[in-house]
Each structure stands twice: as C-alpha cells, then as structure tokens.
Amino acid sequence: MDVAFLGNLLLVVDTGSMAEAARRVGVTPAAIAQQMQALERELGVTLFVRAGRTVIPTEAGHRVIERARGLVADFADLKANALEGEAAGELRIGTITTALLSLLPDTLANFAHAFPRAKVLIRAGTSMELYDTLQRGDLDAAICLHPPFALPKAYDWHLLREEPLVVLAPARLAKADPHELLRREPFIRYDRSLGGGKQADQYLRAARIVPHELFELNALMAIAMMVDRGLGVSLVPDIVSPMTAALSVARLPLPVPTEARRFGVVWQRASPRWRLIRGLLECADDAVASSAVTAKKKR
Known part of the structure; x- marks a missing residue:
C-alpha cells in the first residue's frame, strides 16, 4: 500500500472534494480518483459515496481514515528520524493568504538556498483552519495570526510582525x-x-x-x-x-x-522536523527584516 495514497485520502476527506485534493497536490482529479479506487480494491471496501460535487466517507471509510491519520503521521516521523542530522526531509507548511502573497516567497527563496535537499509542501487557509490542521498532525508549522486563546503547552509561537x-x-x-x-x-x-x-x-x-x-x-x-x-x-x-x-x-x-495584529509561526514543540522548522523561522525573520527596510525607504 502506497503511503502517499493514504495521504491523499486524508486530503480528499479534509477538503471534501477529489478535485480540490488534486489541485493542492498538483495532479489531475482522475489521478486522485484512481488512487482512491486502488485503495478500495486493496482494502476490499467502499471508502466514499458522492453527494453532488463532494464526497462523503462511508462507515468503513471513517474507520480507515481514523487509522490512516496515524499511519501517515508515523511514516512522516520515521522518515524524519531516518534523516536526523541531515538538512533534508519534508516540511508541511500552512499559511494564510496574506503571507502567501507577501512574506512567504522571500522566505522560501532563503529556505531553498539553505536547505536544497528539503521538500516543502504548502497549504493555504484561514488561521483557525491551519491551527486545526496542525492539531491533527497534518502540518508541521503554520504561518498565521496568533490564535485568540492561550496556546497549549505542546505548541510554540514565534512572532514575525505586528500589524496595527x-x-x-x-x-x-x-x-x-x-x-x-x-x-x-x-x-x-x-x-x-x-x-x-x-x-x-x-x-x-x-x-x-x-x-x-x-x-x-x-x-x-x-x-x-x-x-x-x-x-x-x-x-x-x-x-x-x-x-x-x-x-x-x-x-x-x-x-x-x-x-496590533500579531502575525507569526506556530508549531508543535516535539516535532521531529524541528531542524527544518528552525531554519524556516530564521529565513522568515530575514525576509521580514528585509521587507521592513525596503518599506521604510519607500515611505
């Protein structure tokens, strides 16, 4: 069984649509549909039923999804542990649209130069959507607004900008x-x-x-x-x-x-991808400092 298929299964569930899942991973909806059919054949159950343009998990699908989240997370941790000490691996970043169109391009340019062997997956959403996704273990870090509540001790926060x-x-x-x-x-x-x-x-x-x-x-x-x-x-x-x-x-x-609106990065303290997250924070700080200098010159 391909772990990537399980990861895409979770994406279909979280987005409610094979078309949206396909858009986010950069493949065709037909490719996602074929992956879901392959999983159904291998597991011997029907995972989804269609309701208009959305898909709804069956009872068997819900049972598979519950276990799949753990398997995908465990595989990601296994991969990270295997690469421990290496500036490589996969980093799953969530971001609000504002950051995607402002801070993130320069941050990723710096990050790609510092970690050429790392693969970055990016998911956009609102701050609360990203925080919920982080809690489920589907993201390693989220570039977002500080939640309107105290963060649990299992999470850490790094302020990037204050925006009055x-x-x-x-x-x-x-x-x-x-x-x-x-x-x-x-x-x-x-x-x-x-x-x-x-x-x-x-x-x-x-x-x-x-x-x-x-x-x-x-x-x-x-x-x-x-x-x-x-x-x-x-x-x-x-x-x-x-x-x-x-x-x-x-x-x-x-x-x-x-x-001021507080804008920064949140992540789980015990993340096995801490080295890449720390690199992301450093690159983001550099991008923020550079943009501040440029903005000051133009005002």
Missing part, C-alpha cells in the same frame, strides 16, 4: 485626517468574519464612525489595489508586500492607538 490598523487611502489624500476620510470617502470593508476585519469594525464602532460602505471582501491585496484605483478608502492591518509596493497608496496611522 491603518487607513489605506489614495496617495493624493496622504495629508488628510484619517477619521474624516473614513466618514467622507466610499469605504472598502475588510471581511468582518476575519480577525483584522473584526478589529476594524470594533474601532469604527468605538470611534462612532459610520462609513459609506460600498464593498466588503476578504483579500487585503485586492483591497489595496481597489484603493489605488480610487474606489475608496479602507481600514486594514498594515501589511507589507511586494505586490503593493508599486501602488499609489498612503498608509495613515490612526489617532487612537489599537492593538
């Missing part, structure tokens, strides 16, 4: 009063279901500002581009990304200080 709320406005409004802009200009809201969006909403309520809301979306890069196009202003965490560096956008600090 700022008003994003077209560059021509750089000298305007931030609160006046939020009251007067069309408003592009950051999704209130996300941590940064909730924080922005709380600030607006506390300041008794009722903006003229036109849009609400969950993509910070897209919001910055919309501001650049003159569609309005926004209240968002102060991110740094090469994708926004060329935009004609001003970042205006708020007159009332706010708690």
